[in-house]
Amino acid sequence: MSQKKIINSRYGQAFRAIREEQNLSLDDFKKVISRASLSRFELGEASLSTDKLEEVLSIMHLSIFTFLFLADNIPVYRRYGEVFQLLREQREFERESFENIDLSQWTLKKFEEGKVMLDFAQVESALQMMHIPLYEYTYLLDKGEADYFGELYKRVDTAFLTEDWTLLKKIYEESIPYDDFRMLALATKACYEALDENEIQEVADFLFGVDVWTNLELFVFNYTVGQLSFNLIRSIWIDFFKNVTYFEDNREYRIRIVRTMAATCLVMLERERANDAQSFLAYAQAFLQSTDEFTRCLFKFTQALVNYAQTKDTQALEEMKKVIGIFDYLGDAILAEKYRRIMLKYTTILKK
Structure with missing residues (x-):
């Protein structure tokens, strides 16, 4: 099979400039190409196959990828x-x-x-x-700065914890006009109101069969899980845990995963599926590491809430209060208040 030929005269000129800058003569390439052939290539009078070009470039320890950047004068992010x-x-x-x-x-x-x-x-x-x-x-x-998506995740997380529905609506309205931000916008909207059937289907199509979970997919799942069917939720988690090793070493991902699992458990409790909540919660233990105190606290709180749903044991209430007390002790009033409200809401629901 014939090889594609490099015929652009600019490539020969670039090659010559690099060769001379490295103080190499035409004779230094004679093991792979004749002096005459290489000279004609440099003058734009002859072509080289891609394989042959890679051979001569290797003598200068240069990849064809790097060479083409130079030859085509492609702009480079310095x-x-x-x-x-x-x-x-x-x-x-x-x-x-x-x-x-x-x-x-x-x-x-x-x-x-x-x-x-x-x-x-x-x-x-x-x-x-x-x-x-x-x-x-x-x-x-990124000059030590988080990317724009990352900043939006933080804004939504904080607004959700403080129940700042006005800010959440603003983020949604700012994001929804742009296709790249559509899923983030729908996840934000799901924090404060129900998505319509078409929006839920969009989210389901986006999440079902994901091969590589990035922060975006985790974020969307975190905030829309309450509006997805049980079968879809279960299928998503099963697929997710097939590639669990991708996330074990990333603290940011571990936090998002445990938050999403906790949200899943709350959904199960609302749907009177405490046993399923217990099953889902067991998966989260794989992401608890000794230095991740927030995920450990969140896991302990959710575990106690699920136990309370199953047993109505007052000891489970005390466990939840201990976690809230830790947030208070650490001076994190936002988390303390958020989980105090969650405890009140779900223990009230479960008493009915």
Whole structure:
């Protein structure tokens, strides 16, 4: 099968410029291509197959991905390289330290100068060498600021805890006109009023069969679970736990997962399915880690509430009050008040 030919004369010119910058002669490539053929390519008089181009680029320790950035003069977000350089120098790594992962000093210098992009595998491998998690690198790319979606999640979370329905409506109205924010908008709306049948179906279609759960899917599930059918809720959780290892090391995800599981249990109690609530709650234990005090408190509170639903034992009431007392002791009046209201609401419902 014939190989696609590289025929753009700009590529030959770019190749020559890189070769000369690296102080390489045409003879340095003679093991893979003749001097005459390479010269003609540089002059735009001949073409190379992609395989042959990759061969000659490998002598300069350059990937075709990086080469095309240079040859096509593709705009590069300079901060990728700037943040990498900052981390590299802080960890006291020299540019040559990365040559064993086939990342040349020349390529890395161009990357740090904002001239080229590296492919994802190279960036990830280099970060691993420096023992820097990918999420820390991406966080610094945003200049230490959360992304816009992340800020909206926080606003909705806070408004929900304080029952600021006016703010929730405002967030919904600001978000609903934009397709990218539609699911976030519907989840926000679900905090203060029922979704209509079409909106519920949209959410169900969005959540059913998710392969990789990101914060968005978890957020939407968290706030719409009360409006979904039992069978759908169960199916979503079953699918979710097939890929549970994706989330075990991420504290933010663990918090959202336990919050969503707690919300699921409250829905089950409202629907007089305390046994199902107990079954769902058992899954949440996998996400309780020693330093996640909020998730542990939330789990303990929900566990006590479910026990109360099943037994009406006053000891379960005391357990809930203990958790609320912890929030009070820590000075978190918002959480203390929110869970005090939840305790009152559900214990009243369960007494009927």
